[in-house]
Amino acid sequence: MTLRIGIAGLGTVGGGVVKLLAVQAELIAARAGQSITVTAVSARSRKDRGFSLEGLTWHDNPVALATDPNVDVVVEMIGGSEGPAKDLAEAAIAAAKSFVTANKALIAIHGAALAAAAESAGLVIAYEAAVAGGIPAIKVLREGLAANQVSRVAGILNGTCNYILTTMRAEGRDFGEVLADAQGLGYAEADPSFDVDGIDAAHKLAILAGLAFGAKIDFADLHIEGIRRISDLDISFAQELGYSIKLLGIAERTGAGISLRVHPAMVPLSKPLATVDGVFNAVQFEGDFSGPVFLRGRGAGEGPTASAVVADLIDIARGVRIPVWGQAAATLSAATIIPISAHEGAYFLRLMVTDQPGVMADVAAILRDHGISLESMLQHGRKPGEAVPIVLVTHETNEAEVSAALLRIAALPSVLEAPALIRIEA
């Protein structure tokens, strides 16, 4: 018996799947109960990729993989939420073939609709590789923690951002320099905005939130901030205060609804997420019976992504048929998402002010007016008449009040630039 695979897209990830299936053929056959073999491929060019395509059917149009009679399962490695990736997903389902993808944008944006179509046809859509690469985060959440009401998901979901933040801290350099180096090393794209502006992490968070809460997530409801505005000054204050700055994706149930947000956060150094450095990814789930479950591993790259894609293929070969979102698509609820203005938490605020008497009194009066109490305040050195940073750490408070207070603080004559705000996440 053989499960026959058609792969669309032979870039790093698609090529990695072809190589993994060849290298581990014997082991996979033993574990899957049948061999898993690539029979057809589609890519933009027939250039040499370092592995043989001999014996494989070539399709110029990826959508043709769906109707190739020698393909049982379609693997989509093209990317993008629209266009050929989506066309191929729909064609595969229409042709009664299961569909495996690493495409976070596609699943985050069209996952609920695709699930409904797939499930009514008894098909699988599998996407372990879409979130956190080599970490089986989807499987842990959807199956391992299936007995739990999950109250919170928090993760470092973008390796590029984590690499940049880690390097900024380790080398004391600023964002622009480190980004340029990361681009040179291939850790960041020429157009880095999907990564550094938080979109990629938000796609992954939307998927995790859909699974955790059994909810249809509208991607437009996510609050998304990237890391461009993180300064080396904030990073050094973070270290002094016992925090590490991480770009987190957080999905949590609150009394008022679900909070879905991607933003830089101050993470206490005692917490597992604070210690995840470089290109590593990590996710923490809070289950009501399991307690916290923390996962850490490689979030991207040829090997880890191929590991996840082939795990999905082995599941399909083993006959595993779990609903795309862990429950029938028709039973997913409409989620009530709270706006970021309703966020409750502690805040790190940094002001650049003219060092002169009375500044702190003005700031303190405004914070008092908004009911915001301070845990600590830092100002290093004295430079009368010059610009100095002041750092304020608040107790738990409400974001709407913080925003209103910061508007007033920014308008003070002694405050020289827009205040920096970084949420503190325990």
Place this chain on the structure above:
Amino acid sequence: MTLRIGIAGLGTVGGGVVKLLAVQAELIAARAGQSITVTAVSARSRKDRGFSLEGLTWHDNPVALATDPNVDVVVEMIGGSEGPAKDLAEAAIAAAKSFVTANKALIAIHGAALAAAAESAGLVIAYEAAVAGGIPAIKVLREGLAANQVSRVAGILNGTCNYILTTMRAEGRDFGEVLADAQGLGYAEADPSFDVDGIDAAHKLAILAGLAFGAKIDFADLHIEGIRRISDLDISFAQELGYSIKLLGIAERTGAGISLRVHPAMVPLSKPLATVDGVFNAVQFEGDFSGPVFLRGRGAGEGPTASAVVADLIDIARGVRIPVWGQAAATLSAATIIPISAHEGAYFLRLMVTDQPGVMADVAAILRDHGISLESMLQHGRKPGEAVPIVLVTHETNEAEVSAALLRIAALPSVLEAPALIRIEA
């Protein structure tokens, strides 16, 4: 549709399963595609356990659950590798019922034979709760990393030992005192030997090794050391040298065969396992494509264990039928296990010596004779003529040489007690 469950054993864990199934009934039905309901139980006494047994069939003999016509799946929460737990497993399979257990001893010792019987009857034996409690370690290894050749598994698999070692370090107290406190708090049994002598961790390691290597593991082949001989002196030297002492279970492929061992280890503080404190468990898998995958969570207790048992039940309700060991039991290989004397690694050695000239020269000469080179040597303070500790950290070397050298060192007149040896694990 309802999946009907019979539970044998209503202690903390069995009771937790009954409670979880009741509390999460609606969520579980949505995720499992059918309700999961306890219909029958068996326990040693009918004492009040804080939940109602009304409407459930009571069996004085747990083995009767296997043949109860209103039971589809048997859940065994009795414990022990022999006796009623094993009888019940065999009876369940004979009665064509799938079997779910948290019993690490049973699976470690009889798992291969039980798997062969279950698979020929198309039945499931599920044991997520047997290893690392609320962490889905079995699922991650058997399914999430199924595309990988796993070269190494290393874990903190016993929460009692980790609690004791963490408390010894935090409070500077010795093993006996902390153990007594742990017994008072319910973190250690009245007879603590299964935990503190490493047997419990070894059962879990044997299971992980069987899955990782697709091998039949003979439990007698494991090298097992516990934590009784760890002194507060070793813990403080560890801190000074940048290590944390953890009881690790390690299964790794080497050129000569598979190394399977449970022993205290010096773990560099920069490694994820070093930061896992208190009752938490953690496991790290090294996959050839995935890279390192690290998991951390609660390793025991009512909620985490129930979470794992019910995840297995949801898998069964969802129709998941994966071979017990991740591949057909008939295809498991005979593992070549290397003895601990063939271990290659770095070592922490502590000697208690009389502080007098010439001791280090004698020790250094013996190490040289055995081809052992030193990375560092520590001796604090001077107390001429009195007993002082000397700590030696070796470069990578062979355990047989280290043992031979230590025998000679122990025989030196200036060496006052048996040297301490702790392996260093990166």
